[in-house]
Amino acid sequence: MKQSYFELIDQTYYFPQPGFDIENGNLYFNNVSLKHMIDKYGTPLKISYLPRIGEQIKRVKNLFSKSIKANGYKGKYNYCYCTKSSHFSFIIKEVLKYGVSLETSSSYDLDIILKLHEEGLITKNIKLVQNGHKTDGYLQKIAQLHNAGFKNLIVVLDSLHELDRLLPLIESGTIQVGIRMAIDEEPQSAYYTSRMGIRPADVMNFYKEKIADNPKVKLRMLHYFVDSGIKDTLYYWGLFQKGLNLYVELKKQCESLSAFNIGGGLPIRNNLGFEYDYNYIINEIVRNIKDTCTSEGIDDPDIFTEFGRYTVGESGAIIFKTLEVKQQNDAELWYIIDNSLMTTIPDSWSIFEKFILLPVNNWDKEYSKVNIGGITCDHSDYYNTEDLNQQVFLPKIKNADEEPLYMGFFHTGAYQDSISGYGGLKHCLIPAPKHVVIERDENGLLRDYLFKDEQKVEDMLRILGFLDK
Numbered sequence: 001m002k003q004s005y006f007e008l009i010d011q012t013y014y015f016p017q018p019g020f021d022i023e024n025g026n027l028y029f030n031n032v033s034l035k036h037m038i039d040k041y042g043t044p045l046k047i048s049y050l051p052r053i054g055e056q057i058k059r060v061k062n063l064f065s066k067s068i069k070a071n072g073y074k075g076k077y078n079y080c081y082c083t084k085s086s087h088f089s090f091i092i093k094e095v096l097k098y099g100v101s102l103e104t105s106s107s108y109d110l111d112i113i114l115k116l117h118e119e120g121l122i123t124k125n126i127k128l129v130q131n132g133h134k135t136d137g138y139l140q141k142i143a144q145l146h147n148a149g150f151k152n153l154i155v156v157l158d159s160l161h162e163l164d165r166l167l168p169l170i171e172s173g174t175i176q177v178g179i180r181m182a183i184d185e186e187p188q189s190a191y192y193t194s195r196m197g198i199r200p201a202d203v204m205n206f207y208k209e210k211i212a213d214n215p216k217v218k219l220r221m222l223h224y225f226v227d228s229g230i231k232d233t234l235y236y237w238g239l240f241q242k243g244l245n246l247y248v249e250l251k252k253q254c255e256s257l258s259a260f261n262i263g264g265g266l267p268i269r270n271n272l273g274f275e276y277d278y279n280y281i282i283n284e285i286v287r288n289i290k291d292t293c294t295s296e297g298i299d300d301p302d303i304f305t306e307f308g309r310y311t312v313g314e315s316g317a318i319i320f321k322t323l324e325v326k327q328q329n330d331a332e333l334w335y336i337i338d339n340s341l342m343t344t345i346p347d348s349w350s351i352f353e354k355f356i357l358l359p360v361n362n363w364d365k366e367y368s369k370v371n372i373g374g375i376t377c378d379h380s381d382y383y384n385t386e387d388l389n390q391q392v393f394l395p396k397i398k399n400a401d402e403e404p405l406y407m408g409f410f411h412t413g414a415y416q417d418s419i420s421g422y423g424g425l426k427h428c429l430i431p432a433p434k435h436v437v438i439e440r441d442e443n444g445l446l447r448d449y450l451f452k453d454e455q456k457v458e459d460m461l462r463i464l465g466f467l468d469k
Contacts, residue, residue: 005359005367005395013272019052019314019410020272020358027360029317029410032438032446034360038406041450043321044339044433048413048451050094051440052315057098060266060307063279067286075289075300078259080129083109085308085414090437090451095311096121103306105132110141127152129261129304131180131223133196134162143169154259156180156223158196163210163217170216177211178221178261179203181246183239186228197224200246207250218256221304222247225263230281236264244289248296260289261304268313268411270354271386309414316413318344318433319360322405323375325397333370335394335405339433340374342381343426345412346419349380357386360406362395370394372407376428423455425463431455 006022009015021028026035030049037045057079064077080103081095092102092112104110110130116122130142130153143166146153156178157163163177182197193199198206211219224243226236240262251257262285267276286303293300320337327333347353357372369391374381384392397403426432435452461467 002366004364005393006363008367008393009272009358009363015272017272019269020356022363025361025363027358027363027408029408032448034317034319034406034408037436037448038319038321038360040448041434041436043319043406044337044344044454045319046344046433046435047317047319047438048088048090048435049315049317049438050090051438051446053091053094053312054098056307056311056314057095057100059278060282060305060310061098063282064286064303066279067283070283071286071290073286073290073300075258075302078127078302078304080127080304080306081311082265082306082308083112084418086312086417087112088417088451090439091312091315092116093121094439101127101129101304103129103131103308105130107135107137107141110138110145113145124148124150125152126150128154129178129221129223129306130155131158131263131306133158134166136165139166139169142166143171146173146175147171152176154178154221156221156261157198160198160202160206160210167214167216174216174218176218176220178223178259179206179219179250181222181224181243183224183226183242186235194225194227200242203246204249204253207254212254219250219254220256221259221261222250222257223261223263223304225306227264229265229267230262230285231267232277232281232284240285240288244292247301248292248298251298251301252296258299258301259304260301261306263304263306265307266310268310268414269356270411271356271390311414313414314411316416317408317410318412318416319406319408322397322400322407324400326373333368334373335370335400335407336373336375337407338375340376340381340427340430341372341383342374342376342378343420343430344374344433345409345416347416348383348409350419354386355412356410357383357392357394358408358410359395360408362397362403362405365395365397367393368396374430376430378427381427423452423459425460426455429460431457431460 019030078101080101082103084105154176158180180197182194182199211217247260322335323338324336342349371384397405432455434454437451438448441447
């Protein structure tokens with residue numbers, strides 16, 4: 001008996017599930033008809049669904065609030081949005097509606113801060129955490145903000161030399177700094193210790209020699225970052241405890257130290273079977289910090305988190321159309337899509353990141369194992385495994401012209417645009433897709449608009465110097 005694609009999904013996962021539903025055989029994303037969006041805008045199509053951002057922020061802020069109350073915790077919680085995960089104005093403006101702080105990582109990031117202030121979207125009281133390697137231009141912009149009266153900058157020192165280069169630029173007052181602790185990488189990493197941050201063995205001497213007796217600088221924060229994110233593993237909790245122990249050691253020498261930044265994001269759903277106990281993890285973080293500080297006789301620190309992918313990842317989707325069906329041998333069936341995977345979703349190619357992949361239509365048809373290929377001439381432009389090394393299954397079609405199949409990659413809202421070089425050159429000069437934003441208007445109703453049309457040939461020819469700018 002032949003089985004439909006819907007029956008395959010229904011017997012494998014709990015479905016429908018939050019963010020995904022089926023009506024009349026077509027897929028809905030956060031209650032938005034994707035077939036309607038395709039009919040209106042065509043494909044390939046990039047979608048940013050802004051209401052999901054607020055839902056993510058409110059969930060975590062609420063869980064931290066409950067854990068702080070349940071554990072009698074005295075410090076405050078600060079949610080930081082990492083601008084590098086998506087710099088779009090509509091993203092950052094949406095984020096700012098929910099009372100978050102911002103984390104920056106480069107000089108141009110601070111030009112965005114200045115623009116937000118110019119437009120009245122932030123005040124000089126906003127908490128700003130400056131991370132990353134500090135180039136001369138980055139340090140100059142940090143000093144510019146400080147000298148202009150931004151009161152809550154926290155410059156996280158990434159090396160032993162950044163402070164000496166920063167202080168001559170500070171005209172008056174005291175600047176707040178943090179220290180980033182270098183971490184041990186995971187066992188499978190190509191190197192043992194992260195290049196970012198200061199070795200834990202050097203932190204105390206650095207504080208005593210450069211900060212303790214310097215009236216121009218105040219140590220406010222200890223920071224560490226786990227690239228693989230916050231996970232319930234021995235590796236993560238080991239680094240967490242190492243950072244917490246260093247905080248305790250520093251706090252006993254430095255009264256002004258009052259913030260513990262557990263940089264490293266929460267995961268997002270990258271498959272329909274995704275499970276993660278956010279409540280448990282957040283409560284364990286708060287409880288462990290509380291227990292350690294109580295046993296050591298020090299005050300509970302303010303907790304800072306830096307969430308980029310978690311904040312914006314689940315707001316994104318990219319929709320493609322199948323252009324051609326190719327049976328290359330008895331076992332390999334290819335669906336060729338109307339764009340490139342490696343240029344539009346570069347994480348799927350560069351770090352083998354997996355996203356939720358679902359057809360938009362034809363859920364009532366029989367399914368088949370498929371390989372998805374882009375239209376560049378690169379053999380790496382393909383996608384054929386889901387998370388946990390599962391094969392890709394999609395509704396079976398024989399002729400793409402007679403039976404159009406649309407498919408969506410979901411939760412693609414973080415990093416893909418900046419890594420692919422939004423608006424710039426693409427491999428084989430494949431144009432970037434249209435980009436549509438969906439938001440709520442002042443009456444709470446959803447509205448969509450075209451943020452950027454598909455790249456035109458003139459755009460690329462100007463970049464390449466074939467047309468006058």
